[in-house]
Amino acid sequence: MASAAAYIRLQHFYALLEAKRNPNLRQQPFVVIDGSRIIDVSPEAAKFHITTAMSIRQARLTCPTLQVVEAEADPLPAAERFWDTCASFSPLVEPEGHSSAFVGLSVQGNLKAAGERLMRRLALKLAVPFYLSIAPNKLTAKIAYLEAADLPLSVSGEKHLTWNQGRGQSSAPLKLNDKEKPAVNSRCLIIFPESVEDFLAPLSVNRLWLWPDKVHQQLQNLGIYTIGQLRQVPRLELERLFGETGKALYDAARGIDPAPVKGLYPPKAVQGYFQLPPETDGCRTWDALVKYLLPVLEHCTQELQRLSQACTRLRLWVEYENLEGKCWDKQLKNELQTADQLLLSVKGLLDQDWPAPITGMRLMLMGLKPAALGQLTLASYLKPQRQRKLEQLLPSLQARFGADRVFTASELSIPRRERMLQLLPGFGDYPIPVLGR
Template sequence: MTQYVTHGLLRAADRGRDAGEEGRCVLHLDMDAYFASVEQRDVPLYRGRPLVVCHTSSDFCTHGVVATASYEARCWGVKAGMSVWEARSRCPHACFVHADIPKYLDNARRIRRLCERLSHRVEVFSIDEVFVDLTPLLRPCPPGEERWREALRVGRELKGEIRRRLGLTASVGIGPNKLVAKMASEFQKPDGLTLVTPEQLPDILAPLPVDRLVGVGERMRRHLRAMGVETVGDLARTPVELLEWKFGVMGRLLWEAAHGRDGSPVRAGGEEQEVKSFGHSLSLRGGTRDLEYLENTLLGLCDAVTRRMRREGYLGRTVALRLRVGYALGYARARSLDEYTDLTSPVYAAARDLLRREASSGLWTEPVTTVGVSVSQLRRREEGRQVTIWDIMDNREERLTAALDALRDRYGEGVVTRASLLGDFALSGMNLAR
């Protein structure tokens, strides 16, 4: 299952609270062990046996990564993201097969069409997950218990249609917003149907371990545990100011999530997506602990990000540093600026401070293998920004930046380079990941 991305989900939490969520009803559909279930449906030999679907270039699945494991294989500790070698050592009697992505995409399209019979607002979140906004469909029902009963009936019928037409099972969660619906779909897997109403939220969320909350990974769980936060209820009772001081923007997002708040809309396919952020990252072959090298790399990334922002006419306020240490999962740290900007200097200063803070934390047990930076909390440049005395200084950099952009537009990116980057071959004309 694709990990839920909290920034996109929770950014509109305050707007959602102001608008009122009591009239909304969102369904989240999560296919059960999707790739493996499709293979077990199509090949009777695989049914009832441990099955591991692999992303691999090996003809015999001797190496690569586990894409999905059937529930029979999960009983042996096999899970998505694990190396095929480890999966074989844990469950040597399992069947190992190549992922057939075109087949899975075809089934996903058929699932989406079934969902679109219920609502014009269907958001494909991943190949095996869909959000459906049931609010228009349920509007004729009186608000309250009767409306939620009708939502359960709709969810039950959708599950039945998928089983009859495709021979697959799905877990469905229903709630007042995407966040709650997503969490509800995980409560009774596989083949579950769970409703969480606004009235039930405090009682259901509070006792859950904090890592059941979307957005809390292993690293964040350790930090929260050090603060005495073990459950979602503990997190909800923690002063938001403390969380913001400790974790920056992410602290408020987690606090909102702990209260079950989410105002993000269900976006139909083809609907214009609002630009949320600009970012670049760079993989460092072999990794490095050299702080000066990392800072120079970060400067090049900030230069590239802000150039894109200027080209597309955006100002931003929140700077996020993204790191991967060794071969562990990546993580991010964020900081908000005092003013909106599209200039390199303030973005780099914030990102560099975050980098230095991480470097001094003592948590880098292995070399940094990926570094990235992104800018979010965007607004269009034509909306303007508040003028302060510091704009007298900023105008000098704006004129210099405009001149540099003009040179690069005419003669190419490598025609002019910051002096501190001249020695870094990795940053000269680098092909950056967005």
């Protein structure tokens, strides 16, 4: 087996979301803006060569009938469906944005065949056009995407490309049946491990997306314009010029990226559920429901407290008798950590009349963040328990308030006054009046 990284990016994601929300936009050239910046263009606007790099004025000049739409649709539900699709291929899914993700692949046999299989499955599962690039690591996979995205549209039937050597050499279209063909303009680009260096050599150093433009500019000021030229620079020289970044640039020029694809999706969550047996009547009243719901909530809150976390997002699935289930997804204003708080939130969601008796419920506590627990709750514990509890809590408190603000007494190795002088700049600059000699 060999590991590979796939980079998948949906095209026109925000534009299609807005078109779904407002059907009048379908088949129209329009751009989606966030403030004064274009964040996406519709497929029809893309035909006019309008890109996200343009200003609104430039875009309007290019296409006089262009509509400008403020981004209003919530992208998260659609993004989660996309990430769920990715998660069905691999447990290693690292979302990059709402419309893009890295997927860690474990490839058995031929990489090209694996790429074709992945392309087919994606084409069946995703309703929107997408880019897929596969390479030995994340760095090369995203560079491959950037290259594929810059390619001019080719004629129909030649839009699904695989590259196995260098830029445009030995490219061959993937063979897909008509049924399996993805939406127009979906593209696949595979960089084989043995051809990574050849692929990267002619590309501009601007393609090294892991580093900011400032580094690209510095490289160009030194006369290094392509990744191939960067490869010629000795390691020590790069280290002298760029420090730690120089070491990473040396590796990147050879297509080496040690960062693995992390399994960040689905995010960590605490879950609990109940489901009544088929022969049991469903819950018709809130009191009847609480009998089943309360143990679930207590289990969830115990788990939250064990992890020293609080939840900021609540997802609730409810199953009704002989009816389709319903799902709520709520971003919470306040952090929740106790069963009472959760019960109130669930009651708030189920406030309306129920269409049928409830037969099951699944609760997912998401958006976990370190909980802010008061010091007073610790005071009631006996000393060893308190210390153990404090050791458990300390990392989360430091994550929340900063390690320089939360520390234990044993870390105080300097006298209190000196520490105060360090913490409060300006304090101690003035002579302290001495009273009563």
